[in-house]
Amino acid sequence: MNNNKKIENKTTILESIITPEDLRKLSVTELPKLCEEIRQFLIHTLAKTPGHFASSMGAVEIAVALHYVFNTPYDRIVWDVGHQAYPHKILTGRRSKFNTLRKKGGISGFPNPKESEYDAFVAGHASNSISAALGMALASSINNDNIRRNVVAVIGDASISGGLAFEGLNNASVNKNNLLIILNDNDMAIDNNVGALNDYMANLTTSATYNNLRFKLYKLLKKAGIVTEGGKHRIQRFNNSLKSLLSNQQNIFEGLNIRYFGPFDGHDVGKLVKVLNDIKDMEGPRILHLRTKKGKGYIPAEKSPTIWHAPGQFNPETGEIKSAASDSLQPIKYQDVAGHSIVELADSNDKIVGITAAMASGTSLCYMIDKYPERTFDVGISEGHAVTFAAGLAKEGLRPYCCIYSTFLQRAYDNIVHDVALQNLPVVFCIDRGGLVGDDGATHQGTLDLAYLRTIPNMVISAPYDEHYLRNLLFTAQWSDGPISIRYPRGKGKIADWQNVPQKLVIGRGRKLSYGNDIAILSLGTIGQNTSNAVKILKSEGIECTHYDMIFLKPIDETILEEVANNYSTVVTIEEGTVNGGLGSAVMEWINDKGYSVRVVRLGIPDRFINHATVEQQQKECGIDPDSIVETIKAIIKS
DSSP states (O other), X not given: OOOSSOOOOOOTTGGGOSSHXXXXXXXXXXXXXXXXXXXXXXXXXXXXXXXXXXXXXXXXXXXXXXHHHSOTTTSEEEESSSTTOHHHHIIIIIGGGGGGTTSTTSOXXXXXXXXXXXXXXXXXXXXXXXXXXXXXXXXXXXXXXXXXXXXXXXXXXXXXXXXHHHHXXXXXXXXXXXXXXXXXXXXXOSSOXXXXXXXXXXXXXXXXXXXXXXXXHHHHHHHTTSSOTTTXXXXXXXXXXXXXXXXXXXXXXXXXXXXXXXXXXXXXXXXXXXXXXXXXXXXXXXXXXXXXOTTTTOHHHHHOXXXXXXXXXXXXXXXXXXXXXXXXXXXXXXXXXXXXXXXXXXXXOTTEEEEEXXXXXXXXXXXXXXXXXXXXXXXXXXXXXXXXXXXXXXXTTOEEEEEXXXXXXXXXXXXXXXXXXXTTOOOEEEEETOBOOSTTOGGGOBOSHHHHHHTSTTOEEEOOSSHHHHHHHHHHHTTOSSOEEEEOOSSBOSOSOOOXXXXXXXXXXOEEEXXXXXXXXXXXXXXXXXXXXXXXXXXXXXXXXXXXXXXXXXXXXXXXXXXHHHHOSEEEEEEEEESXXXXXXXXXXXXXXXXXXXXXXXXXXXXXXXXXXXXXXXXXHHTOSHHHHHHHHHHHHHO
């Protein structure tokens, strides 16, 4: 079934635009046509080169209007998360490189100042735009810039619910600044927005008539010299109080003394240009509320924005998403193994509850939500709250399974330390996307969790070799005396028959996978499969390796370490995490503390951020693919 009119990939105006300076040569009447051409470009490009689709389709007019009105890159635009920033990239000299999007050596899927001077600040994690933009706005004042530098933060209705965004708003209200916040309100996150703020944002549309009238009156009084910028705050507070009295509704932004405009239609580019021109030179913090539609301009994406958040390759004419043929005998994603397994555990243990931070589908906790909605909580973009909330549940005898991506769990570090580990509460941390994540790149790599968790007292740290051991660890975790983390990778596993009967493991005990006299290898997690492949290759070449799957980083299996230290002169550690502070460091520390003289060679993620590429390319770059492991072992044997 054809869901769209025939889409022509013609970009006559767009082809003339290399930088925003070219954009500003257009008339306002030409901008709607340009927006349509950008959407056609996105549709045809992302159909072949997958990326974040629906968010960028919904933000086309915002990007066009911002670059049309503001003098970028001198004026700064700070994008939150960056899912919606593709039109911005297209307009700032990267259109010709879009076929390299999220590929090794190509352009990033997120804004990055190293890539372009138009990318004012790095993006990838939600809710940081207001704080960063406020710092930049105040820096302009401190630096005494001769020409006013406008700073704009573009944030979505899901991201603005994050705690950091509120901290930024609070600080913006008390510091003298000219920050402009664009609230891109499409009533959608990756999953549906949750919480009272989302309901508030939906209801705020009732104030449109009032705000338009107030805005026009303000301009009239200012032009007549009756109102000045210096005296506007007294009138603003009076107006806010009067509005609250008449409407019985308090505007949360105006309550913080942040001037509010809107809501406006975020797809009316001519209106956006006019409003931005009207308010861009105002003094003081302002928020412009725009209502948009995620997936705008492509009917399948408009109807199913969650599916079209990042759909992969698709047929641009029909909207058919290309996917591998479904086969019950094929391996499934690790996140699905975890999601289904948690539901199985909850069937027999009514103390088990599930928690996610706006990633119900991303962590597959959606299965738990479907079956046990009263025992599953999506707390929105608030990882710190998710962890402390889990601690509260655990304190009263429940067993929370807290499912969060590794890279996002970083934001809850203090909560893990202070609210969970200090009290030794039995919270189970299901750490999704542990290790290298591929085309999402540096902001999303899950390479630090092993190291940053290992320093925390009472924390058990584990990583399964495969899907069966993931189920074993999830099963074992329900009896842990304190906090336990289980980290597993993005993507599919290797075992078609993944539904084993889970076994209770002994915490802190690893296992021996192979025996050989030449060298000992210790691996942790699914990178052990690369190690096993390397061991087989080495054996065919006459090199015999003993390979241990450690399973637990903390407590580490000291029986294995004693065996290795007493029988081998060299031990190689392999992990899909930073080499600083992880498995290799733990082994070196133990060997040193026990007084052994054993050489330790650490393989893992080097001390740098790894850019976007396929996981296989990233593993090769880090020297932890099977071939690289083979070459390293052979070099050690020869030395």
